[in-house]
Amino acid sequence: MSRVSDPVSRALFERARRVIPGGVNSPVRAFRAVGGEPVFVRSASGAWIEGADGRRYVDLVCSWGALILGHAHPAVVEAVERAVRRGSSYGAPTEAEIELAERIGWRMPSVPMSRLVSSGTEAVMGALRLARGATSRDLVVKTEGCYHGGADYLLVRSGSGLATAGQPDSAGVPAAIAGTTLVVPYNDVEAVASVFERHGERIAAVIVEPVAGNMGVVPPEPGWLEALRAQCDRHGALLVFDEVITGFRIAPGGAQQRFGVRADLTTLGKILGGGFPLGAYGGAQQLMERVAPVGPVYQAGTLSGNPVAVAAGLATLEVLGAPGTYEELERKGARLEQSLREGAARAGVEVCVQRVGSMLTVFFTPDPVRRWSDADRSDRAAFARWHRALLEREVYWPPSQFEAAFVSLAHDETALSRVEQAACEAFAAVAESRASSDSRPA
Numbered sequence: 001m002s003r004v005s006d007p008v009s010r011a012l013f014e015r016a017r018r019v020i021p022g023g024v025n026s027p028v029r030a031f032r033a034v035g036g037e038p039v040f041v042r043s044a045s046g047a048w049i050e051g052a053d054g055r056r057y058v059d060l061v062c063s064w065g066a067l068i069l070g071h072a073h074p075a076v077v078e079a080v081e082r083a084v085r086r087g088s089s090y091g092a093p094t095e096a097e098i099e100l101a102e103r104i105g106w107r108m109p110s111v112p113m114s115r116l117v118s119s120g121t122e123a124v125m126g127a128l129r130l131a132r133g134a135t136s137r138d139l140v141v142k143t144e145g146c147y148h149g150g151a152d153y154l155l156v157r158s159g160s161g162l163a164t165a166g167q168p169d170s171a172g173v174p175a176a177i178a179g180t181t182l183v184v185p186y187n188d189v190e191a192v193a194s195v196f197e198r199h200g201e202r203i204a205a206v207i208v209e210p211v212a213g214n215m216g217v218v219p220p221e222p223g224w225l226e227a228l229r230a231q232c233d234r235h236g237a238l239l240v241f242d243e244v245i246t247g248f249r250i251a252p253g254g255a256q257q258r259f260g261v262r263a264d265l266t267t268l269g270k271i272l273g274g275g276f277p278l279g280a281y282g283g284a285q286q287l288m289e290r291v292a293p294v295g296p297v298y299q300a301g302t303l304s305g306n307p308v309a310v311a312a313g314l315a316t317l318e319v320l321g322a323p324g325t326y327e328e329l330e331r332k333g334a335r336l337e338q339s340l341r342e343g344a345a346r347a348g349v350e351v352c353v354q355r356v357g358s359m360l361t362v363f364f365t366p367d368p369v370r371r372w373s374d375a376d377r378s379d380r381a382a383f384a385r386w387h388r389a390l391l392e393r394e395v396y397w398p399p400s401q402f403e404a405a406f407v408s409l410a411h412d413e414t415a416l417s418r419v420e421q422a423a424c425e426a427f428a429a430v431a432e433s434r435a436s437s438d439s440r441p442a
């Protein structure tokens with residue numbers, strides 16, 4: 001069966017592929033994992049995106065989690081308009097940057113000092129260079145299935161885009177560089193202990209998504225983050241929480257607030273920029289003052305702390321700071337989780353719905369997903385069928401089994417009930433296609 005996508009998007013995709021690799025500027029957008037063609041977007045508002053042919057979809061991607069207020073939130077639009085009229089970039093410091101750093105620090109007590117950059121990838125690269133510089137050690141421990149952006153030494157068994165492409169490593173990454181990264185399974189306390197036992201004196205840092213979002217949503221089991229903290233303390237390594245997704249999403253103070261474990265360095269992105277390119281890394285003053293110009297660890301960026309992006313970030317944090325927002329996100333997430341579970345059960349499709357706050361994944365596997373090897377057992381074909389059925393019903397779900405879906409504050413009753421009804425019908429479509437492939441003559 002061919003794609004539901006509209007003829008306008010199809011024509012654009014063809015044109016795009018002539019001038020942009022795969023027609024997209026970031027791989028997962030190409031819909032390869034679900035076997036179709038991407039919807040080209042012409043505009044978006046609140047919980048809805050509008051495709052190139054004018055069809056409107058409920059959006060559960062929300063720019064991969066960046067848009068916790070939904071699209072084109074009036075407060076963000078106004079702040080951005082005001083900022084851009086005063087100039088789009090100065091390459092000089094501004095008061096708004098101080099304000100943003102202060103606001104990060106108020107929410108995250110472990111981040112009294114931070115450096116702004118232009119993406120999550122850059123935030124992680126800055127944090128890990130600092131960790132290596134501060135410890136004079138080379139090795140970094142990461143967990144299988146977690147994604148930390150596109151830096152060479154982190155493209156090692158790193159989740160959604162790569163897992164989907166069946167490409168555990170990227171071409172172009174020198175073996176010597178990949179060799180500075182040690183990989184352990186997520187939620188595996190013993191594996192971390194043993195890696196520290198063997199290499200403890202050479203490990204600069206452990207980097208982890210405190211709630212994994214890039215192999216689908218995998219919550220930390222009780223004791224996991226605590227064990228990472230304890231191993232780092234025992235061996236003089238730094239604990240880096242990559243909160244590019246979880247920061248400002250699962251609590252005002254991110255995963256460290258929600259789970260009560262302190263990180264030495266924290267990376268932020270996505271929500272921080274309210275839909276604009278912005279990231280940050282930060283930690284204690286003593287550590288952060290090893291960064292240039294005060295310290296020897298070099299890191300720089302022409303557009304770092306861009307005034308338009310900073311204005312969008314400040315406006316986003318301001319709206320998020322109103323009373324009740326996190327309760328609302330929790331409520332909406334829980335409601336969706338429950339109706340997805342019920343819809344799957346009614347259709348007789350075994351799934352495992354995993355959620356933390358407003359991020360969730362429907363794994364097409366009956367068993368709980370604790371780490372990548374569990375996620376990898378998901379029925380990708382069933383997910384692709386389900387995804388296609390959702391798209392036909394104008395629900396825009398992330399186009400990979402190994403991504404998180406995001407609920408925003410803009411997802412109201414109309415949007416949520418549309419998703420719920422479409423999901424029920426989509427589960428029925430999965431059951432039906434399984435039944436018909438079972439009864440096909442061999």
Ligand SMILES: *Cc1c(COP(=O)(O)O)cnc(C)c1O
Pocket residue numbers: 118119120121122124147148149150209213214242243244245269270279
């Ligand atoms: C998205 C993401 C990144 C990379 O951020 P970019 O802005 O895409 O460079 C890093 N870490 C995590 C956990 C992410 O989800």
